[in-house]
Structures are given as structure tokens and as C-alpha cells.
Amino acid sequence: MIGWEDVYKVVVAMLPLYFALILGFGSVRWWHIFTHEQCDAINRFVCFFTLPLFTFEFTANVDPFKMNYLFIGADAISKFIIVVVLALWAKCSSKGSYCWSITSFSLSALTNSLVVGVPLLKAMYGPMAVDLVVQSSVVQAIIWLTILLFVLEFRRSGTGISSTATISDSSVKPGETGKDLEGNEVVTITRPSFWRLMRIVWLKLAMNPNSYACIVGLAWAFISNRCHFKMPTIMEGSILIMSRAGTGTAMFSMGLFMALQEKFIACGTSLTLFGMVLRFIAGPAAMAIGAIAVGLHGDILRVCIIQAALPQSITSFIYAKEYGLHANVLSTAVIFGMMVSLPVLVAYYAILEFLN
Template sequence: MIGWHDVYKVVEAMFPLYVALVLGYGSVRWWHIFTREQCDVINLLVCYFTLPLYTLEFASHVNPFKMNYKFIGADAISKVIIVIVLVIWAKCSSKGSYCWSITSFSLATLTNSLVVGVPLLEAMYGQMSVDLVVQSSVIQGIIWLTILLFVLEFRKTRSDSLSMMDDPHAVSSLESVKDIERNEQMVAISRPPLWSLLKIVWLKLALNPNSYACFIGMAWAFIASRWHLDMPGIIEGSILIMSKAGTGMAMFSMGLFMALQENLMACGPSLTVFGIVLRFVAGPAAMGIGSIAVGLHGDVLRVAIIQAALPQSITSFIYAKEYGLHPNVLSTAVILGMILSLPILVGYYAILEKSLL
């Protein structure tokens, strides 16, 4: 039975994260230490150095040959369930749409696994849960965020192409040409082929250091696990000196981001509630179904459900902002997710500990 000591362990692990968050928030909103431009520089430091090296450290210590493939399968099933529901909603509901389906998928499935999940679940269930959360984070970075990036790039390119085709001025300005007899001809504008979209996506991924961190970390993990190698101390030390700042700097950066917003609910109360329900209810529910379908039970099942209720992925907001797809909804989900996650996740922990899963 869960006791106050168990709850205190969770709070003890989470509280330092909120300290870093408040310090970042206060340095802008209360003490006016940093300007917006300086905040952007700090965010770049986090995005390009501390967080990728933090991800690399965890990914490189995963043993791919001992991964819990039932857990990974449950995660995949839960996301497929969400996709099926969103497709039906987009096709059958007057309020459904392709764009909102993308945003809803992000809200329901993409979590801040490493920054919040590792210290939280380690306090709840020990090292076993850390291994599962890291596996989930690596798969999310390699597969699901890549798919999200592809879908967003496909939407953007398709939208640009269609708007150009619908604009007579744009058509007239464009690929007319003259033939060999100097007669003018109109060249039809066609949609970009699939290979062109894939090329754009890979170029985007090549500029994303977090993608490098996941792929390089997993590559080393395969090599090290196969031949029982240890990372050279000079390399591991170089990674650790920056990665140790990963959690604190990520939370500090989130505080800066919160302070730069005009209000916490940038998208309005109705969409805020919609996002919270998807993040903390729909995602865990789908994960519960997927976990039971593959036969998870005990603490592994509990970890699966709780990690699905972690706060919103910061990367999903970065993508939403870059591609102009409901960034106000994602920013609200990120901010309120960090604020509400502690009591909600402790509540999940208490309920699941009393259950017979």
C-alpha cells in the first residue's frame, strides 16, 4: 500500500525540477535579468548542446538486445489506436480536420520522457522504470518524431503547392516558357513527388542535433552491447560534463519560455481543457489498452501508463512553431503540463499502486 513516504520520494525527485523552472521564470518576469534575445541564446545552448548530450548519454547506455519489446509494442499499439480514432474523427465529424489530427496526435502521444520521466519514475519504481523510460524516449526520437516531422513537412509543401496552383498571379509569374520556335507555352505546376518530400525531411533531420544524439547513441549501444565494450573515459567525460546540466538547463529554459508568454493559456480555456484531456487522459488510456493487449502486468504496466501521462514534449512545440500549426495550443500544453504534472502523476501512482494490475 502506498504511503506518505512513497509520495515524498516522488516529490523529492520532482521538486528540484520546479526550482530550476521557477528560477528561469523569475529571472525574466520578476528580476529582469535576461532580455528576449538573451533567452533565445540560452534556448539555443539547451537545444544544440546540453539536451542532445543528455539524450546521447542515456541512449548510449541502453542495451538494445535486452529491450522490453512488449513495452515498445504496447507503445506502438497505443499510438496506432490514437491514429485510428483521429482518422475516424477527421472523416466523420464536421469539426475534424487533417491539421487538428496532427496536433491531437502530438498532444496525446509525445511526452517529455527524459527531463521529467527519468527522475520521477526512478523515485517511483527504481532503475527498471528508468530503463523503460529511456527506451521509450529513444524510440520516440528515432521513429515518432521523425514521422511527425515528415507529416508536417508534407502538409507544408502540399499547402504551398496548392496555394500556388490556386493563385493565377503566381501561376503566370512561373517553371511560361518559349519553345524552339519562340512560341510561349504555359508549364503546368505539379505537386512535389514523394522522394522530394523525403529529401526535405532528411535535410531537416540533419539539422536537428537531437536526432543525431538518438542515432549515434543507439549505434554505440549496439556496438558496446554486442562486443561488451566500455566507452573510452575521455569521450564519456566529454559527454558528461555537458549532459549533467541537461535536466536543469532544460527546465530553466522552459521557465524562460513561460515568462516570455503574455499569459499561460495562450489558446483559450476550451482548447486548454481539450489539450489537458488528450495529454493526461487519452494518452494513458490508449497506453493501458496497448499494454494489456501485449500482456504487460505488474510494475511494468504501471510504468507504461504513468510514462504516457508525462508532460508534453518540448520538441513537439518547437515543430509546431516552425511549421505554424497550432503553436499556441502546444505552448499551453507544455506550460500547464509542467505545472500540473506533479499532482496528476502522483495521483496516477497512488491509484495504480492500489489496483490489481
């Protein structure tokens, strides 16, 4: 049973994140230390250095031979449900869009498992829950964040190339050159073939350390657990010195982003409520369906549902900022999600225990 002491431990784990966020916010809004261009540079530093090493560090320490594959299957089914619903919404609804489907997937499927999930679920269900939360984080880093990165890069590459335009010379009369064109000039938009676009995307992903940090980490986990040896101290120290700054610098970058916005709630009230519904209702509902479908029950089923209701992934905001896609929505989701997550998760715990 969770008590006030356990709640205090969660609060203690969360408050340092807000300290980093306030420092980032104040450095721009109050103290005017950084310019807009410098804020972008800091975000790129987080995206290309601290987050990849943070991802590698915790992925390399997991034991892949002791993972709960039914739990991973339930997670995959829940993500598949979300993807199908969003794809149908984008295709069939007049209000649906490809870009909002990407953001909605981040809001409903990607969680901040390590910071809040580990201390809270350990208090609720013990070490078994901690193992599942770490496994969820590893799978999210290896599969879902990599897919998100691919989709964002695909969108940016496609948009960048499709804006190229050529003007046919067939309508140019002798003596006419350049805006002089009038009447029946032909303008065509050049779009790359699917395979050419895929080649561009894969080349860009190959230069992005986020796309393979988790894969290298998992490969190391397989080798080290099979052969029973540890990472050399000099290598481990080099990784830890940067990876330990991952979450803090991500929150600092979010504070910078907030300070550059005109309003504290950067995306408005309606989008904030929309994000909260996706985060705390749609995500857990999809996970409940996936867990029941693979036959999970008891405490494992409860852990599945509660971990799906954890606050928004900080990494999803970093990617949204880097790729220019609804970063204001993701930043608000992270901040408000962290604020309301504790009462929401305790409420989930109480309801699930009552239904037992």
C-alpha cells in the same frame, strides 16, 4: 507502497526544473535581459545542441539486448491507435485538421519519462519499473520524436513551396504589365511532387542533429554492449558537459516563451483542459489497450498505464516552438502537466492497486 518520503523525492526532482523556468521568465518579463530575437536564438541553441546531446547520452547507455519487447510492442500499438483516431478525425470531421492532429499526437503520446517517471515509478514498483521507463524514453527518442520531427519538417517544407505563384501570360494584352492585369488572368499555385518534397525534407533532416542523435546513440549501445567496452573518457566528458544542460535549458527556453505571451495560460482555458484530457486520459487509455492486446499483466501492465500518464514531453514544446505549431498549447501542457502530475499519478497507482 509509495509513501511521503517517495513523494518528497519526486518533488525534489521537479523543483529545479521550475527554477530554470522562472529564471527564463524573469529574464524577459522582469529584468528585460533578452529581446525577442535573442529568445529565438536561445531556443535554436537548445533544439540543435543541448537536446541532441542529451538524447544521445541516455540512449547510448541503454542495453538493447535486455529490452522488454512486449512492452515496446504495447507502446507501438497504443501510438498506432492514437494515429488512426487522429487521422480519421482530421479526414472525416468538419473540425478536424492536419495541424491539430500533429499537436494532439504530441499531447496524448509523448511523455517526460526521465524526470518524473524514474523517481516516482521506482518508489511504486522498484528497479523493474525504472528499466521500463528508460526503455520507453529510448523508443520515444528513436522512433516517435523522429517521426514528429519528420512530419513537422514535411509540413513546413510543403507550406513554404506551395506558396509560390505564377501568372499566365496568355491573358496579357500588348502594353499591359504587372496589378495592370484585369479580367481573365490565370493564377496557378505551383506545388512540388511528393518525391521532390520528400527529398527536401530528408535533406533538412540530415542537417538536423535531433534526427540522428538517437540512432547514433543506439548504434553505440549495440556495439558497446556486444563488445563490452566503454566510451573514452574524453568523449564522454565532451558529451556530458552539454547533455546535462539539456533539460534545464529547455525549461529556461520555455520560461522565455511564456514571458513573451500576454497571458500566463497562453492557450486559454478550454485548450488547456483539452490538453490535460489527452495527456492524462487518452494516452493511458490507448496504452492500456495496447498492453492488454500483447498479453501484459500484473505490475508490468500497471507500469505501462502509469508511464503513459506522465507529464508532457519538454522536447515536444521545443519542436513546436522551432516549427511554429501551437507552441502556446504545448508550453501550457508542460507547465500544468508538471503541476498536476503528482496527484494524478498517485491516483492512478491507488486505483490500479485497488483493482488488483
